Amino acid sequence: MRAENTQPVDRTMDIETLMRALLRDVLGLSQDRVDAFDLDTPLFGALPELDSMAxxxxxxxxxxxxxxxxxxxxxDGETFETFGTLLAFAEAKAGN
Structure with missing residues:
Protein backbone atom coordinates (compact mmCIF):
# COMPACT_ATOMS: atom_id res chain seq x y z
CA MET A 1 0.00 0.00 0.00
CA ARG A 2 1.33 3.40 -0.97
CA ALA A 3 1.36 6.08 1.73
CA GLU A 4 -0.02 9.35 0.47
CA ASN A 5 0.00 12.67 2.19
CA THR A 6 -3.49 14.00 1.55
CA GLN A 7 -3.09 16.98 3.89
CA PRO A 8 -2.13 20.30 2.34
CA VAL A 9 1.51 21.15 2.87
CA ASP A 10 0.66 24.57 4.29
CA ARG A 11 -2.89 24.68 5.69
CA THR A 12 -2.31 28.25 6.91
CA MET A 13 -1.65 29.39 3.35
CA ASP A 14 -4.83 27.66 2.22
CA ILE A 15 -6.86 29.54 4.83
CA GLU A 16 -5.15 32.78 3.90
CA THR A 17 -5.94 32.22 0.22
CA LEU A 18 -9.56 31.38 1.07
CA MET A 19 -9.82 34.47 3.29
CA ARG A 20 -8.53 36.73 0.52
CA ALA A 21 -11.05 35.21 -1.91
CA LEU A 22 -13.82 35.61 0.66
CA LEU A 23 -13.02 39.30 1.18
CA ARG A 24 -12.81 39.81 -2.57
CA ASP A 25 -16.14 38.09 -3.25
CA VAL A 26 -18.21 39.38 -0.33
CA LEU A 27 -16.90 42.95 -0.29
CA GLY A 28 -16.49 43.30 -4.05
CA LEU A 29 -12.79 44.15 -3.75
CA SER A 30 -10.33 43.67 -6.58
CA GLN A 31 -7.91 40.76 -6.45
CA ASP A 32 -4.99 43.21 -6.53
CA ARG A 33 -6.38 45.02 -3.51
CA VAL A 34 -6.79 41.90 -1.37
CA ASP A 35 -3.42 40.55 -2.54
CA ALA A 36 -1.84 43.71 -1.10
CA PHE A 37 -3.25 43.05 2.39
CA ASP A 38 -0.67 42.15 5.00
CA LEU A 39 -1.35 41.04 8.57
CA ASP A 40 -1.47 44.66 9.79
CA THR A 41 -3.88 45.93 7.13
CA PRO A 42 -6.80 47.54 9.00
CA LEU A 43 -10.25 46.30 8.04
CA PHE A 44 -13.32 47.42 10.02
CA GLY A 45 -13.43 51.20 10.07
CA ALA A 46 -10.80 51.44 7.33
CA LEU A 47 -12.57 49.72 4.45
CA PRO A 48 -15.77 51.53 3.47
CA GLU A 49 -17.01 48.26 1.97
CA LEU A 50 -16.86 46.57 5.38
CA ASP A 51 -19.91 47.81 7.28
CA SER A 52 -22.10 45.96 9.76
CA MET A 53 -24.14 44.30 7.00
CA ALA A 54 -20.97 43.15 5.26
CA ASP A 76 -15.45 40.55 19.55
CA GLY A 77 -14.22 44.01 18.61
CA GLU A 78 -10.82 42.73 17.56
CA THR A 79 -11.98 40.04 15.13
CA PHE A 80 -12.27 42.43 12.17
CA GLU A 81 -9.61 44.89 13.33
CA THR A 82 -6.94 43.79 10.84
CA PHE A 83 -6.45 41.18 8.17
CA GLY A 84 -4.19 39.36 10.63
CA THR A 85 -6.80 39.23 13.42
CA LEU A 86 -9.44 38.00 11.00
CA LEU A 87 -7.07 35.38 9.62
CA ALA A 88 -6.11 34.24 13.14
CA PHE A 89 -9.80 33.91 14.01
CA ALA A 90 -10.46 31.78 10.91
CA GLU A 91 -7.41 29.60 11.62
CA ALA A 92 -8.50 29.06 15.23
CA LYS A 93 -12.06 28.17 14.23
CA ALA A 94 -10.82 25.82 11.50
CA GLY A 95 -8.65 24.03 14.05
CA ASN A 96 -5.19 25.23 13.02
Missing part, protein backbone atom coordinates in the same frame (compact mmCIF):
# COMPACT_ATOMS: atom_id res chain seq x y z
CA UNK A 55 -19.70 41.68 8.56
CA UNK A 56 -22.83 39.50 8.72
CA UNK A 57 -22.24 38.37 5.14
CA UNK A 58 -18.58 37.63 5.82
CA UNK A 59 -19.44 35.53 8.86
CA UNK A 60 -21.99 33.52 6.89
CA UNK A 61 -19.53 32.93 4.06
CA UNK A 62 -16.78 31.99 6.53
CA UNK A 63 -19.06 29.34 8.00
CA UNK A 64 -19.79 27.97 4.53
CA UNK A 65 -16.28 28.10 3.06
CA UNK A 66 -14.39 26.95 6.16
CA UNK A 67 -17.07 24.46 7.31
CA UNK A 68 -17.17 26.04 10.77
CA UNK A 69 -19.83 27.27 13.16
CA UNK A 70 -19.47 30.82 14.48
CA UNK A 71 -21.39 31.65 17.63
CA UNK A 72 -22.29 35.23 18.54
CA UNK A 73 -19.95 35.14 21.54
CA UNK A 74 -17.04 34.08 19.28
CA UNK A 75 -16.93 37.55 17.76
Missing amino acids: VAGLLTEMEDRFAILIEDDDI
